[in-house]
Amino acid sequence: MYNLLMKELRLGVSPWFYALPFVTGALMLIPGWVYFVVTLYVCMITIPNIFAGYKSQNDLMFTNMLPVSKKDIVKSKVGIIVFLELLHVIVAVVFGAVSLALYPNIEYIFFKPTAGFWGLTLIMLGIFNVCFIPMHYKTAYKYGSASIVSIAAAFLFAAGAEWLGISNAFVRDLFKGSGADDWGIQLSVLLAGALVFAALTIIAYRAACKRFKKVEI
Amino acid sequence: MIMLDVKNVSKKFEHFQLDNVSFQVPQGYIMGFIGINGAGKTTTIKSILNLITVDSGEIQIMGKNVAIHEAELKQSIGYAFGNVDFYTRSRIRTLTKVVKTFYDNWDDEAYRRYVRKFKLIEDKRIAELSTGMKVKYSLAIALSHGAKLLILDEPTSGLDPAARDDLLDIFRELVQDGEISILFSTHITSDLEKCADYITYIHEGRIVGSAEKDEFIDTYRLVNGKVEELEGIKERLISHRVNxxxxxxxxxxxxxxxSAAVNVAIPNLEEIMVYYSKKEAAHV
Incomplete structure (x- = not known):
């Protein structure tokens, strides 16, 4: 499994995609922006491009010729997706903290980069995974429709959450009002978000394994 | 010992099917796997490598079922696909560094030896290699992880005669000590006249014959005669052409x-293949 992950890191992922989180993360410094967009870039740019690379480099056949199980192949691909998503989130969290320090008195229309917001971000990425990974493994090489559907689903979640954060008093208070400074609430939302992300990703992995078994290469 | 045993393999696709395909590759020999384009060579090879699941039948390598022991058996299989490229923008050095981590018996010294022998330049990208060099690189990888069965799908297609001859010499050399076996699919039958020990001929997804090369050729005769003599023998011919x-x-x-008053000659592999494909055309 380790060798498969190293294979992805060395061959599958262009070095640019290790730098991209720092470029997109810096967008957290725009005061009061729609911060969901920052991590949506991993869904919109990084993952579709990596899977386009897999397709053009014949990775499906190359990897299947190696002495590894089909399950491990899926696991390594899911692993690399999760790694890149978390890299984007962690870098964005750091830039988010800088942003909070830079603009302490700003009034947020969209979500403030609190711990709870990062929980919501993880749910958004979990939704992306649960759509993209099983859809891709229907053929194990097509990524276009899987990208469109999964990006749309993640986007709808983000838009819905932002809308609630503006129109619903409870949610607004939780993320931008008194709840924003309550670490107990914020960490609970973060933890819940992490659990949802993990659960959705595991569901995606299992569904992908089942589909990949049936794929004729 | 039987290195590869394909037993009654069937697989149905929408427009094509493998029908009860069976043949065996004994250890230490080269099996030429011939057939025209679309006859089912690559599909059979994909079944052997478990890249497609078969509807029925079984494939064993060194006595073990491929479908069950896939990862374990792939440690002992080397492959070269003449028409498929992987990671063409990567350098040989980078690709080898990645690939070698997957094999338990990787031998760095053997790899160095084959790189020198095949004159591979490790700084070159895969896309910069000639077709022959790509096959040689695949062989260097296969031989460095101690592959016992080499599966070569059209490895000589697109090569010039000198490069083909060079590769055929390498194949002969590899099987010399009786350890390595080669399944070599091609439609260039002259390659097999030079280097194959056994021939398996596939036509429209069915095995027409699988035997030792001379025995296989000896199964057929090329007959020619006057048009008047054709009627008496026509029904028995696989196919024929009139001029x-x-x-x-x-x-x-x-x-x-x-008692037939016709001239009889021993055909070559190409003639067998051509007349079989004419039979197909006659039925259309």
């Missing part, structure tokens, strides 16, 4: 009527 001098046709040796 102003008379007719030429392919017939199974055991179907040859002893």
């Amino acid at each position: 102003s001098f008379g007719f030429t046709g392919l017939i199974r040796a055991d179907e040859l009527p002893p």
Whole structure:
């Protein structure tokens, strides 16, 4: 499994995609922006491009010729997706903290980069995974429709959450009002978000394994 | 010992099917796997490598079922696909660094030896290699992880005659000590005349024959005679062609009527393949 992950890191992922989180993360410094967009870039740019690379480099056949199980192949691909998503989130969290320090008195229309917001971000990425990974493994090489559907689903979640954060008093208070400074609430939302992300990703992995078994290469 | 045993493999696709495909590759020999384009060579090879699941039948390598022991058996299989490229923008050095981590018996010294022998330049990208060099690189990888069965799908297609001859010499050399076996699919039959020990001929997804090369060729006869003689033998011919001098046709040796007044010759592999494909055309 380790060798498969190293294979992805060395061959599958262009070095640019290790730098991209720092470029997109810096967008957290725009005061009061729609911060969901920052991590949506991993869904919109990084993952579709990596899977386009897999397709053009014949990775499906190359990897299947190696002495590894089909399950491990899926696991390594899911692993690399999760790694890149978390890299984007962690870098964005750091830039988010800088942003909070830079603009302490700003009034947020969209979500403030609190711990709870990062929980919501993880749910958004979990939704992306649960759509993209099983859809891709229907053929194990097509990524276009899987990208469109999964990006749309993640986007709808983000838009819905932002809308609630503006129109619903409870949610607004939780993320931008008194709840924003309550670490107990914020960490609970973060933890819940992490659990949802993990659960959705595991569901995606299992569904992908089942589909990949049936794929004729 | 039987290195590869394909037993009654069937697989149905929308427009094509493998029908009860069976053949065996003994250890230490080269099996030429021939057939025209679309006959089912690559599909059979994909079944052997478990890249497609078969509807029925079984494939064993060194006595173990491929479908069950896939990862374990792939440690002992080397492959070269003449028409498929992987990671063409990567350098040989980078690709080898990645690939070698997957094999338990990787031998760095052997790899260095083959890189020198095949004159591979490790700084080159895969896209910069000639077709022959790509096959040699695949062989260097396969031989460095101690592959016992080499599966070569059209490895000589697109090569110039000198490069083909060079590769065929390498294949012969590899099987010399009796350890390595090669399944070599091609439609360039002259390559097999030079280097194969056994021949398996596939046509429209069915195995027409699988035997030792001379025995396989000896199963058939090429007959020619005057057009008037055609009627008497026509039904027994696999197929035939008529020209102003008379007719030429392919017939199974055991179907040859002893009293027929025709000239009889031993065909070559290409003629067997061509007349079989004419049979297909005649049925359309």
